[in-house]
Amino acid sequence: MTRIASSAVIDKRAVVEDGATIGENVKIGPLAYVGADVVLGDNVTLMHHAIVEGVTELGAGCTVFPMAVIGGAPQSVRHDGSATRLIVGRNCTFREGVTVNTGSSHGGAETILGDDNLLLANSHVGHDCRLGSNIILSNNVMIGGHATVHDRVILSGGAAIHQFVQIGRQAFVGGLAGVVNDIIPYAMVVDNPAFMGGLNVVGMQRAGIGRDEIHVVRKAYQAIFSGGQVLENAKAAREEFADQSAAVREILDFILDRDGDRALTTPGSRRRGSTA
Structure with missing residues (x-):
């Protein structure tokens, strides 16, 4: 009725x-x-x-x-x-x-x-x-x-998100990006195939994250994605940075605790391929 x-x-x-x-x-x-x-x-x-x-x-x-x-x-x-x-x-x-x-x-x-x-x-x-x-x-x-898309994500025009992909909170995906792997929170992702071009600092500021914490997130980001061993680096970064920043903890939890079979989108993955 x-x-x-x-x-x-x-x-x-x-x-x-x-x-x-x-x-x-x-x-x-x-x-x-x-x-x-x-x-x-x-x-x-x-x-x-x-x-x-x-x-x-x-x-x-x-x-x-x-x-x-x-x-x-x-x-x-x-x-x-x-x-x-x-x-x-x-x-x-x-x-x-x-x-x-x-x-x-x-x-x-x-x-x-x-x-x-x-x-x-x-x-x-x-x-x-x-x-x-x-x-x-x-x-x-x-x-x-x-696919799973967390809060406050921005997907620019023509972006294509592969099935089963997970996109972390406050990430920014550029126009016409082809996303085939998971994206960490606060990442800025561009190109096709997509690779990480850095952190979405503007989004972090809009989320109320202060300058000092953004500096910590940048240091953790560099530690996680240097040397190609992302998972091992993330485990080490959890010991070093997790107590300093809620945003860093969120990124590390996403990397280390997520479900699913997709790899991670990494810096320069368009050229080198994801190693996570």
């Missing part, structure tokens, strides 16, 4: 399938489509021609622009067709042509996005991805299935 709040404003040309749940002050524009298993939180706006389908929940304050398809079926030949989910937090914006798929039957069955994310035109989030909060996907960014 469809549940529509009395304060919702739905254009008569929109299609809302029986079974959908529509929250308070929701606005649904002409020729928009809402599927039967969709839940729209309070103050959600669907502009004209926006599509929300599948077993999908949009948190309060989300906005979906024209021609975006949120909650489409996973693009996986292994998916068995069973119902899977997409869960989106609060105040996310999906610009024109964005696609976000539900989970897959073979990958955990859920795609999850946090709060306050901005997905610009024609960007894509594949099945079973996990995105944190305050993330920016610029135009034409492509994230393959099962």
Whole structure:
């Protein structure tokens, strides 16, 4: 049974399938489509021609622009067709042509996005991805299935993220980068194949990290990625630097404690290849 709040404003040309749940002050524009298993939180706006389908929940304050398809079926030949989910937090914006798929039957069955994310035109989030909060996907960014993107990451235009890749918090990925390996927190990554061009110092400053701590992070970064033995260097750096900086601990924990089979993106890996 469809549940529509009395304060919702739905254009008569929109299609809302029986079974959908529509929250308070929701606005649904002409020729928009809402599927039967969709839940729209309070103050959600669907502009004209926006599509929300599948077993999908949009948190309060989300906005979906024209021609975006949120909650489409996973693009996986292994998916068995069973119902899977997409869960989106609060105040996310999906610009024109964005696609976000539900989970897959073979990958955990859920795609999850946090709060306050901005997905610009024609960007894509594949099945079973996990995105944190305050993330920016610029135009034409492509994230393959099962990837994990932590809070406050910025992905510049046309960046392509390989499936199963993990991107640490506050990392910056340059335009047209081809990311095939994991990225540590606070890294700045460029080129295709992607390599690390240094630290995202601007992002660190925006995160409230002071000059003295940034200096410690730089020293730890140099120690970790000098000599080519990244894992061994990281273990040694944990003994030397971990007590001096929360950011360094975060980087070291990411390197040493992460799950998954991807290697690390390293400085100059475009030329030398990753050694982690």
